[in-house]
Amino acid sequence: MAKNTRSVNFTLNGQKRSFETRPDEKLLTLLRREGYRGTKYGCGQGTCGACTVLVDGRATYACLLYAMQAEGREVRTIESAGTFDDPSEFQKQLVAAGAVQCGYCIPGMVMSATALMETETVLEDEIVKEYMDGNLCRCTGYEKIWVALRKTLDKRAAEGGKPAKKTAKGARK
Ligand code: FES
Ligand code: FES
Numbered sequence: 001m002a003k004n005t006r007s008v009n010f011t012l013n014g015q016k017r018s019f020e021t022r023p024d025e026k027l028l029t030l031l032r033r034e035g036y037r038g039t040k041y042g043c044g045q046g047t048c049g050a051c052t053v054l055v056d057g058r059a060t061y062a063c064l065l066y067a068m069q070a071e072g073r074e075v076r077t078i079e080s081a082g083t084f085d086d087p088s089e090f091q092k093q094l095v096a097a098g099a100v101q102c103g104y105c106i107p108g109m110v111m112s113a114t115a116l117m118e119t120e121t122v123l124e125d126e127i128v129k130e131y132m133d134g135n136l137c138r139c140t141g142y143e144k145i146w147v148a149l150r151k152t153l154d155k156r157a158a159e160g161g162k163p164a165k166k167t168a169k170g171a172r173k
Contacts, residue, residue, distance in 0.1 A: 010070040012036075013080040021067040027053070028062035031077060038078035038107045042136075049135030052108035053077050059115040059131065078107035081114060088114075089155065093148035101139035108135050113149055123153045 005020045008030075021030055028051045031039050042050030044063045051062040054076040082088035087095075090113050094100050109132065116123070116131040128149065137145060 006068070008068050008071050010072060011074045013076055019067070023066070023068060025067045026063055027065040027067045027070055027075070030067040031062060031075075036077045036079055040104055040107055042104065042108075047136070048105070049108040049112065050105055052111040052135065054111055054115055057115060057118060059112045059134065061134075076111070076114075078110055081107075081110050090114075090149060090152040093152045093155075094145065097144045097148040097151070099140055099144035099148045105135060105137040105139075109137070109145060109149075113152070117153070117156065123157065125150075128153065 005022055007018050008021050009016070009018045011017070019030055019034065028039060028041060028044075031053070032041065039053055039062055040050035041063065042048035046061045046064045049061070052059050053062045054060065054074075055065065055070065056073050082091045088110065090110055094106065094109075100106055112131050112135050116128060120127055120131075132149070
């Protein structure tokens with residue numbers, strides 16, 4: 001990188017990492033240039049949710065956060081959520097429901113749903129909507145995404161899945 005850079009250190013998908021960044025670089029730009037391209041650039045203005053990552057467990061627009069603001073924090077991207085060969089339950093349900101069209105919104109959806117499932121103990125529709133309403137989809141009309149998420153949550157509840165502690169931290173504000 002050019003002059004006027006400095007180091008930023010944070011945990012990325014479970015590993016302590018150090019990157020060179022400029023003071024004006026956004027976290028989204030840093031992640032993508034470092035190869036974490038599952039995190040998408042959509043509006044760049046904090047409205048579409050395509051860039052959603054988790055920062056200390058909270059769903060966060062990576063296009064709005066300066067990379068330097070990640071110093072000392074825990075960042076998770078879609079690359080931590082599942083793989084092609086070992087998808088998460090929500091990713092499986094999205095495929096089963098035919099909820100993925102262009103797919104551009106899906107990484108952000110998955111990360112917001114992750115924040116939801118790791119934070120809330122009561123997964124009623126209103127709470128679910130609070131977590132997901134920062135994620136836009138231009139293709140699907142939302143219905144199939146909703147079906148996939150609801151099935152994921154209901155399956156988790158039926159299996160006695162462990163929602164995390166209620167921290168009131170995970171929803172994007
Ligand atoms: Fe960040 Fe749209 S690219 S909210
Ligand atoms: Fe295309 Fe959601 S599937 S934007």
